[in-house]
Amino acid sequence: MLTGKAFKFGNDISTDHIIPGKYAYLRSNLPELAKHVMEDADPTFASRVKQGDFIVGGNNFGLGSSREHAPLVIKMAGVKAILAKSVARIFFRNAINLGLPVLVCDTDNIRDGDELEIDLQSGVISNKSNGKRLTFGKIPIVMLNILDEGGILPYIEKHGDFKL
Amino acid sequence: MQIKLSCKSIILILRSKFGRDLYGVGIIVGKTIAEIILSAKSGNVAHASDIVVAQIDLAFVQDTTGPLTVRQFRAGRFKKIASSLKAAVFLDHVAPSQSREMSNDHILLRDFARQTGALITEVGDGVCHQLVAESLAKPGDLIVGTDSHTVTAGGLGAFACGMGSSDVAIALGLGKTWFRVPETFLVELKGKFSEGVYAKDLILYIIGKIGAGGATYKALEFGGDGVSEMNMSQRLTVSNMVVEAGAKVGLFPSDEATRRFLTEQGRTDHYKPIVADSDAIYQKIIEINMGDLEPMVAKPHTVDNVVSVKEIAGTKVQQVSIGTCTNGRLEDIELVARILKGKQRYPDTRLIIAPASRDILVAATKAGYIGTLLEAGAAILPPGCGSCLGLHQGVLGDGESCFSTANRNFKGRMGSAEAFVYLGSPATAAATAIRGEITDPREFL
């Protein structure tokens, strides 16, 4: 069970919002890079986010570049899951590969600052602030298995190959 | 533009309900280009929505995503790159390096290439996607790269898609990875471009119509008579930008134009024809009369915020950037030189041009285009990504506007989050450089 506060963002949050290309030179210095997480969407986010919180987006979250640093800095900020109405393909795969759950659901029922409780097993999100219950879309089984192992590296280390 | 549900999509709907049983009851359906390639590479009959593990032909990284790939490769305790694939490292995004940190990343990548035998390019060689198209990608190949514009090689009929560093690290080590076989939207092109309208206008038009998420997880396949009218440079421009509509790949058939291009590159032996089966199933068919198109512009801050040049003409810009993996090819530079010949850039508008590869710069120099551009007041950058990613070589300041031939105009993309990026064709960029405001290129043709 995951519990935390929602940080709500709009539609089309790109990888440039999450971690702008102009910081590419910091990518081998992850702690420094992580200070700029979500900077071009909300410059106050990095200082307000707490361990266990959630990022909640609208449509097409994570569009843009293939930089895995985008979900990586989000994970480093302590975010435990990303919720969005739809998620860009590469970002989705990258987040799962890092063991960061991405849940596709109707985020219109979540406002900034709402307290959420997420049950990954049963697929239910409870919004403690308005009493609403949401369900999220199924994650493909191959991704669920990767998520279960905590990411793609531990998955491959354990299985040595992809098990379909 | 017309969007219609293909009658064959009924089979697709049935199939998603009944799964493979549909084949079990004897209904045989043809394959899209994506399905043809993923079938061949997985050794299975692969149809849309299947998950397959497939052998990779080429895996590559660039200098901003490569260092993490190397770290993940090492963390995965891989000792060497799988012998079944080709591996390449491109120093292109921040090359020459703008900082000590970036230089150290370049050192790390050079060491990795030396240790593993991966191919490596150097500062000034050009943008990864252009170099992949020029000398590595073959029709029918399965290609992954740690850059979202890896889709560019779809112009040659290769299933090429962008992935993150961990995925590519695993692909390098194992020689394969998993794919969900995408459903395909067919873009049926009819007729040909009218004067002043180019491949960039076509793809901007498509993205404007279907939206930045309009093809998420899908393959976009280009077909119809109009395709044979398009040369490789135009095809690469279109495939390059399919990811801006969320697509996983953007595939052109491999045909006469592909053979011609490969021959020009001295690798005729890499040619093989690839076309979709005539009874392939498309989830959607999008028909476009190319003759109806006009010069288009994507306004800040999303690529699907598309209008015709007419609607936005007169918008002042302080910078014009020409180049990138979208529009830095010889045909683009030739066109820009033709428009700028004997003219000057607008005094308050700087003009920055980065050819996409060394070969292009050499050819453009020999043909006299570079001289023309310099005389017109342009600054020429070394082949590479140039100002595209907002880190060096043309970073925008607060409140500035730039007209760029690149593929992205996200907030903060070219530096300041307070800047504005407009996207359009090289011809529109050249006309805009002359006037200092967004200008219809047809006024100069």
Ligand code: SF4
């Ligand atoms: S030119 Fe721009 S879009 Fe193309 S690979 Fe380089 S940074 Fe990416």
